[in-house]
Amino acid sequence: MQDLSNIISIQSGSSHNLALRSDGAVLAWGYNAYGQLGIGNTTNQSAPVRIETLNNIVAIAAGSNHSIALQADGTVWYWGNYNSYDSSSMKKQPVQVETLSRIVAIAAGGYHSLALKSDGTVWSWGKNWDGQLGNGNTSNQYNPVQVTTIDNIVAIAAGRYHSMALHKNGSLYTWGENYSGQLGNGNTSSQSIPVQVLDISNAIDIECGYHSFVQLNDGNFKVLNQYKSYPNLMPNMDEIVDFSAYGYSKKIVLTAKGEIKTWEDDQDDQELVFREVMSDSQNIIDISSNYEKTCVVLNDGDVWCWGRNLDGMGNLSSSIPLKITGLHNIKAIEANNFEGDFPGINTALGNDGIVWNWGENCYGRLGNGTTEDSSIPVQVENLDTIVSVSSNSTHSLAIKEDGSLWAWGDNYKGQLGDGTTTNRYTPVSVLNIDNIIAVANNNAGSIALKNDGSVWAWGASWHGRLGDGTTVDRHEPVILKTLSDVVDIHASDYCRLALKSDGTVWRWGHNYDDSYDFLIPLRISSLANIVEIDISANSCIARASNNDVWVWGKYGINMILHIISPY
Template identity: 30%
Template sequence: MVRADGTVWAWGANNEGQVGDGTKTTRHAPVQVPGLTNVVAVAAGGYHSLALRQNGTVWTWGSNISGQLGDGTKSARLTPQPVPGLTGVVAIAAGSYHSLAVRQDGTVWGWGSNSSFQLGSPSEPLKPIQIRGLTGVVAVAAGLMNTLALRHDGTVWALGANSFGQLGDGTVTDPRATPAQVPGLSDVVALDFSFQSAVVVKQDGTVWTWGDNRRGELGDGTTDSRATPGQVPGLSDVVDVSASTQGHLLALRGNGTVWSWGNNTFGQLGDGTDFPRAEPAQVPGLTGVTGLAAGGTHCLVLREDGSVWGWGPNHGGWLGVGSARRPTPVQASELPGVVSVEAGVGFSLALDTEGRVWTWGRGIRPPGQALPAAISPVQVPELSGGVAIEASGYHGLVLLGDGTVWGWGNSHGIAPRIPVPRQVPGLSGIVAIATVYTQSVALHSDGTVWQWEHTFDSGDGGNVEPGHRSTPFQVQELTDVVAIAAGDYHFLALKKDGTVWAWGSNFHGQFGDGTTRNEIVPVPVQVMGLTGVKAISAGGSHSVAVLEDGTVWNWGAYRLGVTDGGPIISQTPVQVPGLTDVVGVSSRYHTSLALRGDGTVWTWGENEDGTYDPGFAPKQVPGLTNVKVLAAGSSVHHSLVVLTDGTVRGWGDNYYGQLGDGTSGQHFTPARALLP
C-alpha cells in the first residue's frame, strides 16, 4: 500500500522477495519497502510487485521467472530497482507473470510472459516493448494471460487468451495478438481483470462482466461463462472494482460500502462463510471505505480514517495481523514507529521506520564523548537506511538497504573499541544477518551464507588477534538458504525446501541430528525429521523451529555445562507442548519466546529463579497483547517486543538501563521504552 507521504508498505508471503524488504521472510505486519519515495501507485502480480513514482519511473521487485521485472534478466530481486528506459509513465498494472505501463502519450508498454500473445508480440520480452495498436489509453488491467486497456473515449480494448470468451467479442477462439475493441461497451471509467474474466464500471455506476464464470465471478446468478459483456444485477452507484486472480470480485459503492461475489473457498467474500456466491452481497461491518484490493485469495480495503482492513486466508501474514484465517473483516496492524528490536548484553537496539538505529544501555560511544550507559534511547550516529539489526554480546550489526553490513563493539569486554559503526569488508548483496559472541553470519541474495569473526579493527591494530578470520568466507555446501540464526556457539540455516541445517558446536545436541560432539563442525548437517519449517531461532545451546502448521519444535539443552541430569531437551527435535498458531520465535541464552497469531507472547525454559518447569511447558507473558515483533536478550537476561502501535516493551535485567524506560531497576513485568 502507498501512504500519504509517498512511502510503500507491504506484508504477507515473501517467498520470492515480493515484499521488497531485502529478505524472503514472511511479514505478518506491515514493513516499509526501502528505497521508495514519492510513490503514487502500486500493483501486485503473482509473485512480483510494481511501484510508480511521481517522476514517471516504474520500480519492480520479486519473482522474475518470466522477465516480469523488466530489467533484461530472469533473476529475482529482493529490493526495488527502476525499469531501465521507461519514463513518463502515468499508470501501471501487474498480471500473474507480465507487467504493463501506460505512458503520458497514451501508449502501452509491456514486458514478461507472453504465452498467449498478451503483449502483442511473438516473443517474451525481458524489457518493455510497445504494444502496437493501442493509443489514447488512460488505464490498463492484466489477467493471467490477458491485457485490457481503457481509452480516453471510454472504449475498452483486449488481447491475449480467449478460451472462455475473455476478449468479449462473442467468440471463443485461439489467443489474439492484436488489440480489438470490446463491442457494446462505452462510457467506461474503471476496469480490472480476474483470472480469466473481465469487469468494468461505466460512468452511470453500473458494473459489466464477461469471460470465465465457473466460480460465479460474472455476478449474474449463474455459473455459465459468457463471451460478451453483461450487466451485474443489483449493483449501482459503483465507483471502483477489484478482481482477484482466483475468481472473487469486489465493488466499492459511492456510499463507502463494499460488495463481493464469486469464489469463496477461503472466506474471501468476507461474509463469515466459505460458500461461493454468484451474485453480489454487501460485506458486513464495513463503512467509510475509500479503496479496495482483491488479492489471490484475500481482500484488503482502506477506510477514510486511514486504517486498513482485510479478510480471507492469512497463513502468509497477508492480512497484516497474525496468521489465523479471518472470514470477516479485521483491522491490519497499525503502521509502526519501530519495526524491529534486538537485545545484547546490557544494551538494546531498535530500528525505526525511517531506517535509523537507536541504542540504550551499554551503547556505542558518540564522537567526543565517553561511553554512555544510556537509560533512554539515543540514535546511533552515521547510520541511515537500515533494514535489519542484530545484537549479541557487546557488539551490534546493521544491514543497510544497499546490501552492506556495518558493525561496532567487540566480544571481549564492556567498552566498544571503535567510536562509530564500520562497514564489514567484502560483503554486498546481503539480505539477512545473525550474530553471536565471536562469530557473525550473513545471507546473500543468491542463497549462500557467509561467516566471519566480528572483531573490528580500531585502526591501531590492537583489535585483531592472531587466527581471527575477520574477512567473511563462504560456508561450505549451503545453497538455497532463506533464513539464518545464531546461537552462542552454533548456527542454523533454513533452506527453501523447508529443511534446517546446523554447524558449529554440538556439545549439547543443538544440531538435532541425534548426536553430540565435543568439537567444532564446520560443514552443515541436516536436522533430523524436520520439514515444512517457516522460521528458526537459536539460543545458547538449544535450537527452535516453527513449522508451517504453527507448531513449535526444539532440541539441544537450556544450559551450558549441564550434567546428565540437567535440563536437556532432546538430541532430536521434539514438539513444544501447548503451542499452536505461532508466527515467530526468538531464543536467548536459556529461554525461548513465541509470538502467536493473536498477538500474545509465550515463554519457556529457565525461570527467574534458575528453575525449570516440567517438560519446559510454555507460559503466557501477562499483560502483553497486540505484539508484532519480538527479540530475546543474550546472557544478561532481558527481552524486548514491539507492539502494533510501534511502541517497545521490555522486561528482565535492567542494570545498565537496557530496557530504555528511564530507570535502571530490574522489571518482572513489561515496561515501555522511551523511544521518540
C-alpha cells in the same frame, strides 16, 4: 538500492512487484524468470531496480508473469510473458503496444490485459480460454481487440480469468470465468461477451481479485462470488476510502480513520476477520497468528481467538473474538495450521508451568494419554514446571525449568528423540541432552539449543534438514558440529535458521527453488548484525540492529528483499 520514496502507486503480480514514482519512473523487483521486471534479463531481483527504458509513466499494472504501463502520451507498454501468449514469447524489456493510443486506464489479469480508451471503449489482449477478452470467442489474441457490446466505460478491472467494466451511468458489466458466480449475472456460466451485473445501478468503483467487488455511491460494498450468482452486500464496510483485492481470496480496505482491514473469502457472510476487535487490546501479552486464525493472551490470563479452525478440529469459525473455555492464568499461546489432512492443534502455557492442548488427537498429540479429540483445552499429563513449549500439527516439545526436554505425539521418524519410532500419547524424555534453552519443530523433525550455544537435531533428514551432513534419520539428538555460539533457532518444513552471537545467520535444509539442499549449516553472506530471526511456512525474516528488515523465501533462499528501517 533504488529510492522508494515519493511512490504514488504499487502493484503486485503473482511473484513480482512494480512501484511508480511521482517523477514517472517505474521500479521493479522479485521473480523474473519471464522477464516481467522489464530490466533486460531474467535475473531475480531482491531489491527495487529502475526500468531505465520507461519514462513519464502515469499508471502501472502487474499480472501473473507480465507487466504493463501507461505513458502520459496515452501509449501502452508491456513486458514479460502471458504464458507464451504471443509468437515472440517473452519480452525482457518494455515494448509499445503499437495499435493502442489515447489510452486513459489499464488493468492486468492473470494472463490478459485491458486498456480503456478516451472514447469509452475497452480493448483486450492475451489469453482467452474463458472468454476474458470479451470479444465473443475463446481464441487467444496477440494484438488488442475491442471488447464487444459496451461503450461509455469509465473504469476497468481484471481478475485472474475474468474482467469488469464500469459504465458512466453506474451500471456494471463483466465477462470471462464465472464458475463461482464472479460475473454476478445470475448463473455460473462463463461469458465471452459482456453481461450486465444484476441489481447494480449506482457503482462508483470496481476491483477484481479471484472474485469481483464493487463500491456503491451510498458507501456500501457488494461482492460478486461466494458461490452465489448475484451481488451480495458486504457488512461492516462503513467509512471505507480505498479498497483492493489481491490473490485468490484476500482483500484489504482503508478507512477514513486510517485503519486497515483485511479478510478472506471463505466466510459466506463476508465478515471482516482481522480488524480492531478488542477495545482492551493494549492488555495483550502474547499473540499467535497464522493464515487461519489469531489467538491472544490478555494480562488477566484469558485467551481469545478469532478466524477459522478455532477448535483445532476444523469446525468452529468466528469473525469476532471468542473466549476459549477452561483457560485461565495463561501466559503464552501457540496456534497451528492445518497440515495435510490434520487440523493443527492449539497450545497454551500457564503461569503455573502447566500445558494445555485442544483439537484433533491423532498420534496422541494432545498429550493427555488418549487419542480422543477435544474441542476444549485438556491438560498434558505428567508435565509441570514448563517454561517453554513448541507444537506443530503432529508433535510437541516442552522445556522444563531444569533444562530437560520432553516430547509427545507422532514419532514415525524419531522426532520425539526417545530412541524409538513409537507414537507417544504422554510426554517422554528426549535422550542425551540437557540444559536446553530453546526448541523448534516441524513435520517429522526437531531441533534444540543448549545453553552452551550448541545446536542438536533429530527426526527426519529429508533434504538435509538435520544439518549433520547426511540424509539419515536420527532417533536421538545429534550435535551439529559446524555450529557454535548460537543464540536462537527456528524451523519450518523447508529449512532451518540459526542466529549466532556475532549477528550472522546460518541456514540448512531444503532450498526454496528446489535446485539443491544444504546438508550442513551455511552462512547467509548478505546478512550481518542481525538481532532477531523467524520463519513462517516458506518465508524467512531477519531484523538487524539498526531495525532494517530482510525477508526471503519461496523463489530462492538467496533472493533477499531488504526493507530499510520500517519502524
